[in-house]
Amino acid sequence: MGIERIEAKTGTRVDRLTLSSSDGQSLGGGGDRGNRTLLWERAANEVVLGFSGRAGSELDALQAVVAAFGPLKWEPVLEAEDP
Numbered sequence: 001m002g003i004e005r006i007e008a009k010t011g012t013r014v015d016r017l018t019l020s021s022s023d024g025q026s027l028g029g030g031g032d033r034g035n036r037t038l039l040w041e042r043a044a045n046e047v048v049l050g051f052s053g054r055a056g057s058e059l060d061a062l063q064a065v066v067a068a069f070g071p072l073k074w075e076p077v078l079e080a081e082d083p
Contacts, residue, residue, distance in 0.1 A: 003048040005041045006064060009034030014059040045069050 001023045009016040011034045018028030046066040053062040
């Protein structure tokens with residue numbers, strides 16, 4: 001389970017924020033003063049590690065910090081021979 005989607009209403013600050021998880025749960029809150037709606041969805045190969053942002057007395061900016069994963073290539077580890 002992880003964060004799949006972030007929705008926000010913004011203006012000069014982040015006014016409403018909703019986080020949605022991969023199991024269908026949502027958590028959010030805020031007001032309705034923002035005049036711009038933002039939507040972010042993670043890519044299939046990404047996982048949310050945390051958040052960075054900026055705030056004074058109110059939240060001004062928020063960004064998801066993600067890691068992207070690629071395919072793995074497994075190779076056997078050869079044990080060194082005893083001399």
